[in-house]
Amino acid sequence: MGNEGVRLADELMSVNAAMRRLVRRRLRQQKPPKLRPAQVELMAVVGARPGIGVAGAARELHLADNSVSTLVNQLLAAGMLRRDTDPDDRRAVRLQLTPYAHRRMADWRDRRARMVGAHIAELAEEDQAAIAAVLPALGRLLTSLQDQRSEDISRPKTPGENA
Structure with a gap:
């Protein structure tokens, strides 16, 4: 590079x-919000992939399974998540956002979009156009990073390679 x-x-x-x-x-x-960033990130993952399991969410967030289990328990207690038993494997659980969590996430996204949008509207037209023009490239960069992560996870480590 x-x-x-x-x-x-x-x-x-x-x-x-x-x-x-x-x-x-x-x-x-x-x-x-009374929620920590890690809790909000887990809720975003569950919102994007309803029914995801704890291990899948941990991979998605690059966290240990037990860390995600702790977050799940906190969000269950707060009424933000629902844990359903997987019908195909009674030992596994599938995570779902509660209606309350959906409302909280929508409210947070709306407030965030309005706040940042108000500042974007104050920028010069050229800056607004530049931001609009770069978004597709940033989306492609994100996809590339996600694809690379999948390759890194599946690639076996060589002896002496740092984890």
């Missing part, structure tokens, strides 16, 4: 992380 690719990657990830933190903090000031 060339130096320009490394520079762009570093800048993209720094801006993205800072924007996510700032938006999350501002949304909490408006209406405390």
